[in-house]
Amino acid sequence: MTDAPDPRSGxxxxxxxxxxxxxxxxxxxxxxxxxxxxxxxxxxxxKGCVGRGIEIDDEAVLACLQRGVPVYHGDMLEGLGGYADxxxxxxxxxxxxxxxSDPPAVIGDxxxxxxxxxxxxxxxxxxxxxxRLLLGGRMPQTTALPHExxxxxxxHLCTVKDFRAFCESRHLCRSEEIYLxxxxxxxxxxxxxxxxxxxxxxxxxxxxxxTWQGPSAxxxxxxxxxxxxxxxxxxxxxxxxxxVL
Amino acid sequence: xxxxxxxxxxxxxRLGGPESVGLIVPQTVTFAEPPDEMPLxxxxxxxxxxxxxxxxxxxxxxxxxxxxxLHALSGNAHAAGWHAPDDRKPGWWDIVxxxxxxFDTRRYxxxxxxxxxxxxxxxxxxxxNPATGKPWGLDxxxxxxxxxxxxxxxxxxxxxxxxxxxxxxxxxxxxQALEWTVRYPxxxxxxILMATSxxxxxxxxxxxEVGRQAIMADPNFRGGAYYGGEPPRAGLAxxxxxxxxxxxxxxxxxxxxxxxxxDRDRLGYDFRTEFQVESYLRYQGDAFVRRFDANAYxxxxxxxxxxxxxxxxxxxxxxxxxxxxxxxxxxxxSDWLFPTAQSKEIVRALKANGLATTFLELDSPHxxxxxxxxxxxxxxxxxxxxxxxxxxxxxxxAEPPDExPGKEGRP
Numbered sequence: 151m152t153d154a155p156d157p158r159s160g161x162x163x164x165x166x167x168x169x170x171x172x173x174x175x176x177x178x179x180x181x182x183x184x185x186x187x188x189x190x191x192x193x194x195x196x197k198g199c200v201g202r203g204i205e206i207d208d209e210a211v212l213a214c215l216q217r218g219v220p221v222y223h224g225d226m227l228e229g230l231g232g233y234a235d236x237x238x239x240x241x242x243x244x245x246x247x248x249x250x251s252d253p254p255a256v257i258g259d260x261x262x263x264x265x266x267x268x269x270x271x272x273x274x275x276x277x278x279x280x281x282r283l284l285l286g287g288r289m290p291q292t293t294a295l296p297h298e299x300x301x302x303x304x305x306h307l308c309t310v311k312d313f314r315a316f317c318e319s320r321h322l323c324r325s326e327e328i329y330l331x332x333x334x335x336x337x338x339x340x341x342x343x344x345x346x347x348x349x350x351x352x353x354x355x356x357x358x359x360x361t362w363q364g365p366s367a368x369x370x371x372x373x374x375x376x377x378x379x380x381x382x383x384x385x386x387x388x389x390x391x392x393x394v395l
Numbered sequence: 396x397x398x399x400x401x402x403x404x405x406x407x408x409r410l411g412g413p414e415s416v417g418l419i420v421p422q423t424v425t426f427a428e429p430p431d432e433m434p435l436x437x438x439x440x441x442x443x444x445x446x447x448x449x450x451x452x453x454x455x456x457x458x459x460x461x462x463x464x465l466h467a468l469s470g471n472a473h474a475a476g477w478h479a480p481d482d483r484k485p486g487w488w489d490i491v492x493x494x495x496x497x498f499d500t501r502r503y504x505x506x507x508x509x510x511x512x513x514x515x516x517x518x519x520x521x522x523x524n525p526a527t528g529k530p531w532g533l534d535x536x537x538x539x540x541x542x543x544x545x546x547x548x549x550x551x552x553x554x555x556x557x558x559x560x561x562x563x564x565x566x567x568x569x570x571q572a573l574e575w576t577v578r579y580p581x582x583x584x585x586x587i588l589m590a591t592s593x594x595x596x597x598x599x600x601x602x603x604e605v606g607r608q609a610i611m612a613d614p615n616f617r618g619g620a621y622y623g624g625e626p627p628r629a630g631l632a633x634x635x636x637x638x639x640x641x642x643x644x645x646x647x648x649x650x651x652x653x654x655x656x657x658d659r660d661r662l663g664y665d666f667r668t669e670f671q672v673e674s675y676l677r678y679q680g681d682a683f684v685r686r687f688d689a690n691a692y693x694x695x696x697x698x699x700x701x702x703x704x705x706x707x708x709x710x711x712x713x714x715x716x717x718x719x720x721x722x723x724x725x726x727x728x729s730d731w732l733f734p735t736a737q738s739k740e741i742v743r744a745l746k747a748n749g750l751a752t753t754f755l756e757l758d759s760p761h762x763x764x765x766x767x768x769x770x771x772x773x774x775x776x777x778x779x780x781x782x783x784x785x786x787x788x789x790x791x792x793a794e795p796p797d798e799x800p801g802k803e804g805r806p
Contacts, residue, residue, distance in 0.1 A: 212775050232744070234749075
């Protein structure tokens with residue numbers, strides 16, 4: 151079982167490898183919820199990246215220190231603070247979106263400090279989860295989401311369709327999408343919301359006409375700006391995170 | 396220094412043990428001989444200046460493994476090892492300095508420097524004023540963190556250390572480390588800041604001032620000219636008692652003393668020492684008087700009060716623009732004298748400048764003093780940080796700061 155969840159970081163090897171492949175050489179990378187720093191250490195060593203992490207678990211921070219990965223001990227929003235606008239090329243949020251207390255604020259600040267964000271998350275729309283709820287009538291538990299309803303850290307689960315709608319409503323281009331089955335086999339985007347156990351999506355702000363012609367181009371932001379939210383809105387009001395997008 | 400007076404000495408750290416740096420001979424260096432006195436921030440010049448220091452381990456031929464230890468208010472240069480076989484305890488940070496310890500003396504050349512203005516072998520108010528042949532007393536010029544660091548730079552020159560691999564300091568030691576990184580950026584590859592701040596806050600200044608007033612209100616103080624007579628013991632003891640309270644935590648004091656009575660079974664309804672915590676504080680005060688000079692206490696607390704890294708440099712972000720070091724910033728959950736928020740303020744400014752920074756809040760009930768006590772997470776953090784910095788420096792791959800990191804990020 152080479153695809154078994156890594157017990158120490160709670161992250162998945164294939165997820166790491168795919169994300170690593172999406173990061174260009176020499177990029178400046180911020181990893182939110184970086185765990186023991188494995189991904190960043192690999193990016194630094196193999197791709198000459200400049201890496202920074204944010205991690206709330208102190209044992210994991212110590213592991214990052216052993217790997218030579220600079221890391222901020224704290225929650226994601228606090229860890230994002232202080233970095234200058236556009237400081238990073240890529241911000242990564244691997245398997246943690248559903249645990250964020252305020253996902254729009256986190257994604258908003260990721261795209262403040264970085265040009266692009268790579269976000270991976272478990273798809274709550276997978277057929278097996280739907281079936282469990284439909285037929286079993288209980289909160290679904292799966293390999294990727296093993297918790298009981300009363301103890302789950304996953305407070306903001308979403309489906310592939312939810313995430314796409316979110317991006318559209320916030321004028322974010324999805325410039326790359328990768329879908330995996332629950333057994334971590336890569337699949338096409340066809341019926342991804344039924345078939346995918348996990349999604350890895352790269353997003354960026356849509357600053358002009360969206361030129362990306364990938365599988366979901368028809369639904370991507372399209373370059374329009376609604377609600378008078380101009381590009382690169384960088385409001386100084388931290389309570390205004392939702393408007394940043 | 397701590398509530399647990401005797402930090403247990405491990406077998407390996409005893410004299411002759413495999414984790415001890417062994418018998419240490421204190422050293423001094425003297426510079427700034429007239430007419431080349433050292434200019435000070437206050438506008439006066441001072442010389443000659445003597446600094447006391449100790450070294451542990453061996454400087455590499457390339458002089459690239461030197462680590463400077465910077466002590467806090469009441470510290471001294473004796474950070475590790477033993478001065479004599481019958482010493483009761485080793486240097487003040489022996490728990491982390493030695494073979495196989497966090498500051499591993501098999502890998503690093505560790506230097507601990509006393510401070511200008513102190514009373515532990517370095518030039519300070521108790522030293523003889525060459526102009527009068529008498530102790531300086533309050534005629535000693537006011538010194539600042541920057542002055543202390545300028546003097547330490549002369550020590551580095553003396554030791555042939557062009558660039559420190561790292562430097563580490565808690566509390567006031569962190570002030571000096573921060574000052575080093577912006578005053579001599581090319582000479583500091585990395586810095587470890589513990590339980591510190593980029594400026595002394597109003598609350599801490601207030602505690603310092605109460606301590607100073609206690610000293611100066613002592614009839615024996617006599618304007619600081621008490622040398623040769625009775626020193627202001629009562630005032631200095633009170634200053635120490637106040638300071639000591641701020642180094643602890645409410646939880647830890649309650650756990651250690653509670654409301655237990657000292658040498659009695661019931662309340663006496665008088666003003667003699669009744670509670671254990673009173674007895675403990677008096678003991679701390681009395682012990683401090685025997686080893687510290689009241690004038691030095693005045694000067695050093697004043698230097699702490701003056702410290703504000705941003706002073707004269709714009710904002711804190713602008714102040715740290717000069718720095719080129721990698722940073723490890725450690726705060727302590729129960730530290731209310733230098734609370735975590737103050738460490739985070741430093742970290743924000745370091746991040747805004749694109750400097751490689753690790754921040755870790757250590758979970759400890761021991762208050763401000765926790766960095767002086769055994770703490771596996773602290774030791775692990777320091778050891779891992781130093782090993783990686785040394786590897787990067789030796790590989791020539793130490794991460795340069797971003798060329799154009801931008802200014803202050805969003806607040």
